[in-house]
Amino acid sequence: MNTLFTALVIILAGGALALLFSRRFVLMKMATIGTTSTGCVIGLLYSISHLLGYQAAIEKSWSWLHFFTLAFKVDSIALFFLVPIFTISPLALMYSFHYMENTEKSFRTAVNYFFFAVLVASMALVVTAANMITFVLAWELMSLSSYFLVVFDYQVKENRQAGYLYFIFAQGGAMLLFAAFALLYHSTGSFDFSSFSSIPEGPKLLIFILAFLGFGSKAGIFPLHIWLPKAHPAAPSHISAIMSGVMIKMGIYGIFRMYLLLDAATPLIGQIVLVVGMITGILGVVYALAKQDIKELLAYSSVENIGIILIGLGIGMVGVSEKNQAMAFFGFAGAFLHVFNHSIFKSLLFMGAGAVLHKAKSKNINQLGGLMKRMPITGKTFLAGSVAISGLPPFSGFIGEFLIYYGAFHGVSNHRLSFILAILAIVTLAVIGGLATACFTKVVGLAFLGEPRTEKAARATEAGLSINLVMIFMAIVCLVIGVIPEPFIRLSFAGIQGIAFTAGYNTREFMVIVDHISQTAVFFIGLVFFIGLLRKFLYKKKEIGSGGTWGCGFTQPTVRMQYTGTSYAAEMIDFYRPFVPTKTHYSGINKIFPGKTTWDTKVEDVAEIYYQRYLTQPILLVMNHLRWIQHGKIQLYIAYIVLTIIILLCLL
Amino acid sequence: MESIFSFCFAVLITPLLPAVIQKTKAFFAGKQGPPLLINYFTLIKLFKKGSVYSTSTSFVFQMGPVVGCATSLMMLLFFPLAGAAPIFSFHGDVLILFYLMGLGRFFTILAALDTASPFEGMGAAREAFFSTLAEATVFGILVLFYRLSGSLSFAEFFSSTSPINLSGAHAALLILVFIALYIVMLTENSRVPVDDPATHLELTMIHEVMILDHSGPDLALIELGAWLKLLFYAAFLTRIVDLFHFQNFWLNSLYFYAVVTFIYVTIGTVESITARLKMNMVPKFILTPFALVFFATILTMELIK
Amino acid sequence: MIPSADILLSLTLLSVLLALTSHRLILLIYTLAFQGIAVSLIPLFHEHNQAMTMGSILMLQVMIVIKGILIPGLMLSAVRKIKIPREIDPLVGYHASLFIGLIIIVVSAFIADRIQGSLPGKHSVLIIITAITTLASGLFLLMSRGKAITQVIGYLMMENGIYLFGTALAKQTHAQHIVEFGVLLDLLVGIMVMGILLNNINNTFDDVDTVHLGQLKH
């Protein structure tokens, strides 16, 4: 525990160093990245070593403001969630070395590093917090620091709006959490987490739902996700990486922790989580498919992956309530592993998108293209990340989903509702997988392959060294997890060993399967190499020509004729139309010799539309009417006082 | 040993079978049709050639055929052909295999998009779309099979204590599954009425338009991969209707390939007597098997306690 | 002695009604001065305060000076400066104001009747009626008149009402004259501050109508 706090102090010291050296740009970057990363590595070593040799939870507490205690507890779940925090943070920092290059914004960059350090530390505190005061304290610090990170480029209006939206969701979510905790406090009279399970069964569901909404607004469950696709494009890419890769998982952590602490008997909790997960997953990926801004797309893809993780958790919870140990075990373990995997490949993808934005000056798919030849490392690592996030073997994404599938298949032997839910979960996962494939073939195929659609994209070059190194490392990790999944699966098993219901589940049988998966992956890679060699052999001494793409008879192809992201996704979007509304604007042809004609389609978030229509607008309308109260006439002001007297006297 | 032999035989015979479809279609058209060995000739011809690569393409374009072919081979490696145990098998292999198939599709689509051709992009988009729908059906089938046999591997589906078989206890359900899987086969392999491999207008194609720019050995690998995939689905269907089971491996094989050939003939028949659907009707067509499978799965809730 | 107290109270009531109907500011201020003196005198005739101490007599004198002379004098000088001697366009017309004044008296009588039972000792109902009426009419003037100066007069009337309440109900306050003096001082300073403001309003807008004072809103 002391090691962990030392690590946090070092991390924060790194942030402080940034402010200290803000005038010396390069020195500042080196100092803060070095120090903070050191802290993260210490923390990472601590959490992995404790996780693998897990004995019992370690606790520590201080008294604060006389009657609060700041209590921390490091159990297996906390340790597991510490791993992505301490893994991604140093990588994101190293990435930022060449990404944050604008010396004019020296001070702002320093502030950015400072809040980065605060964010990392507060996330670590969130997962180790052992009472509600500590938790909300860390939680609010996390929201606040990440807000500042989002508004880094505040000159752009969209970024400000994104920051605003994020701020509101963060605070609204926090209020829901406050309410949930307050209800708990009402029942237990104690701030301590460990007292939660003792409360009566009745309010548990309500508490969970409040907390679920509160945490969900951070995690990005549908329909509380709308800040995500705005905030992620607004933030600098390494910030998007850490937010999407790690911070939103804190919402998952919260949901799971709350579930464990409440230990409610009602099966409804698991069912709610599962169903919400399914909706979030499918709609997330469909929206991702519909978006043309890479970072926005990735943000929606995060929503999708949150859905997958929730499906895993939901499977686990249903397993617990069905007394199906295998289902619970694999559901939870799969969700955990996916948390870890997603943190890596999503960060990788955001970093890739950042490199593209940095060099090709655009993040709109329809303005990119042909980057694979111009930025080969970025392109290849992005490809690896895309395969991984689509859940395809032999990359990491598949392993987590496999565990969830495995758990869900165990649920098929259940009865009635939980059986139907298990089927739906499996089918949903399959559909999500297919759509994710479609979505990421779109990104890779249109942004990195083909011909550049704009001049800027054509002039793009490889991004800086630190950027490439980090991305290569992450891509390799994605492949390693996919090929040698065993240690990572063990890590996730270690993560859930603190859960009473699944404790003691015999995993030997499953480990054999894992071996087989690993072998299959190796065999497959071998087969690909073999066929590749065969192909090479076949091409030996053959004539290799090159020419333009076959235009099916069209003789003057231009780059603008390439398929665009919009048209690629159009049919699929159309299939989900009522949930994914498309706004089309067509200028029409109205002259004999038509001039410039435009066709413009935009996919709008249904949640956003409904918030607008049924929440924001009515509230604003009512408020605008109520503004009459302060009309400036003193006579009526006095009348208010008189009226108040009369009303209160009637109360007597 | 039998397994390896069976696998090798299947790979060898793969190019022969699609010719059956062509023959059937020719028969319906009153033509003589190409020789049965036509596809072998094609392969040899393609292997001999060199290639012309578009200047737009990158290494992904060359990877597409390799990965596509490898994934199709993987399917057959794990599938219990002709009553023999597959070369590899483990609990849960179906999941990784169908996902590997997704990987193959991933790279095929990328290879198509790599050419910067609007037509290939169009094909890629359709491929991506229709396969998401087909995938749901496949996993529905897996759920049902798991419910019936309690296993998650191809080998155990057909060899467990309650094997998946039309002659078994749940024949009624399996008929639904059979129809569903048949439609999935047509979809995944781009056959009529989802796609017409013989059409001449690129705008209406799905699979064929994606490989317009491939040539030489690359094209050969793609074709081989496609045939292997078709064989896999046909074999899958065959195992479901595997009414007889002989003790003799050779007899089994003979019977198996007879049924496989029959399925190919039916494909040819379907292609001869139906026209391809309008593109906007295809999703509906692909959703039909999903509905069937889902219905069948729900039924098991009552049937199997 | 009781009748003299009642006479004073009736006069006070009359002054209230007069204030509600008068549109000439000078007359309004005279009415107010009269009312201030009447209200100040009431404790003298009130049955509870038979025993007069030196302190209370001194207090009485100070009160008459402040309420009857000082404050009305201040107001008069203000009105003279303003040069618009009439309340034009009140928010509620004079006849309606009178009518409302009558209603207030009726309601006060009703309330006084209700609460009399719960009060200690024997009280004249009239003093409670007068107190409530004066208070309520003061508030009514504040709400219904547009001229800032009339509002000050309304405020003073309200204070008179409160003072009447004090005399009628809570005699303990009289034990501490310093406190009472503090209250009076506050009133006086308040009126001075208001007077300065009135003067400023007049200088700025050439008018003391609150119509000009409605710019700050929302």
Add this chain to the structure above:
Amino acid sequence: MLEFTCLIPFITGIITIFLPIRIGRGILVLTALVHFILTVMAWLGNAKPALPQYFSTSPEGLLVLLVTSFIFLFISIYAVSYLSETEITSEPIYIGCTLFFLASMSMAALADHLIVQWIAIEATTLMSAPLIFLHRSKSALEATWKYVLICSVGIALALLGCFFVVLAMEIGHVQGAITFTALNKAATQLNPLWLKTGFIFLVIGYGTKMGLAPMHTWLPDAHSEAPSPASALLSGALLNCAFLGVYRSHQLLFQAGLGEFSGNILIGFGLLSMLVSAVFIYNQTDYKRMLAYSSIENMGIIAFGVGVGGLATYGAVLHLIHHSLIKSSLFLSSGNILLGYGSKLIAKTGNMAKVFPKTFVAFFAGFVGISGFPPFGIFVSELLIIMGTFQQGRSISITIFILALVLIFAGASRLVMKMSFGKWDDEILLDETMARVLPSYALLLTSIILCIWLPDSLYQKILSAIATVGGSING
């Protein structure tokens, strides 16, 4: 002698009116310092009242006095710098009135006698009126007029309330001084009906001064028109003094066993205030008015917390302290902004992060603090109020409470972000100086420090203050 705390500012106030400006400024800061020392002495129990029938050191009074004195110290430092940058015709009067204002606020905090407290609170209105009128503009005139008239009417009603309390004494045959100390002891003998009536008038009267809706109408005008140091004083100190009146009335009713009645009224006022400020913060065009409405909101929160009782009351008192610190800091920053941009309109400000960095840090940090984020103390106090309210099982009111908080946050953050990050291409009229930024920093830092480490004496004082209204940390 305790009364020195009120007397010294009064005397120095008179002196400064007749002295040259520069000496007057020095005396202002000096008096603030002396006042603070006196306050600390009173706090340590070294000052005994010379007139115990009128003054006493109640824990809640001492708390308010300490906050007032502490804030005044920093505001006076700021004011010196601020005044030298603004053209004011009658600065001696301004300084004098500021000191009178301090005197009357100290008196209100230390008063024990019902009517003396009334006198003091009424005096605060009169003494602060010239401060608001300082700029002599049309709008300042209007604001002052409304302030004086509405508050006078309100306070007059409070006097009536005092009379009713005395009546309740009489009916209950309670003899003795009309001091809160005496009344609290004999509270149960007081006549409940008249006590309740008295409370209604007291809460409306002092509530007017405190800015509880719907009697709040003067507050935004006055706060926005007053020069910023005066706004900071009004918001950070004056409202607390008025609140003290409400608090003590509530205390009296609680002691009389009528705590539920008065608590419910306070909750109602609190929620109404929060909702009203939510309505006006959204789409506000003037940043000082925005801060003023935020004061209404926070006074509502405090009233709400006190009304709920239990843990929430502890939260409310903490909230009072931190709100004073943060809000006065915000008003001081707004003074800088006004000097720099020359307009109170939000639309005419922007990009403070770039052009006004030091003030931006203070202003944004203040906003973050007032919105209830750590490491500022309002985070703790709001959390405690929410928890305390749930503990009492008041789920409907807490729902409204939370909704209002979210609405206000949504409204305010939009405006603050516009000011901080929005577009701005013009020149800055007056650069920020350390003298005008440091006081804001100091106040914010105090809030942070109090959130990390709460001195034991302060903690004990809060506990003893809330014990009399049914507040405790154990619920």
